[in-house]
Amino acid sequence: MPKGPRGEKRPADAIGLAVMIGKIATGEIEDVKTAAAQLGSLGGRKRAEKLTPERRKEIAKAAAAKRWDK
Template sequence: MIGKIATGEIEDEMATTKSAAAQLGSLGGKKRAANMTPERRSEIAKGAAQARWTVKQD
């Protein structure tokens, strides 16, 4: 079967489908954002930006 997928004889079905957990995860983030105030979303975004741009001292 791997050979047939590699040569294009058949399509890999696993590559195109999302797991149930992945499908629910995307819905959860949208629902969480919809329930937050714009001020709270801004606070979270500022914290995330600060974490990305902070240089870690070893």
């Protein structure tokens, strides 16, 4: 697939993007994840499996505090 001036893989204009979404929906072209996105999702799952329930709770409390701190 051709890339834009900054390396983007999707069209910048609205009509071109709509056409591409339609082609993905009908199966004419396949929407593939990048290798980094695939590895990132695997890494997050593996990290979650390794954490203890206590550590997960600490992380969740810190995240909630950060969200509500605003």
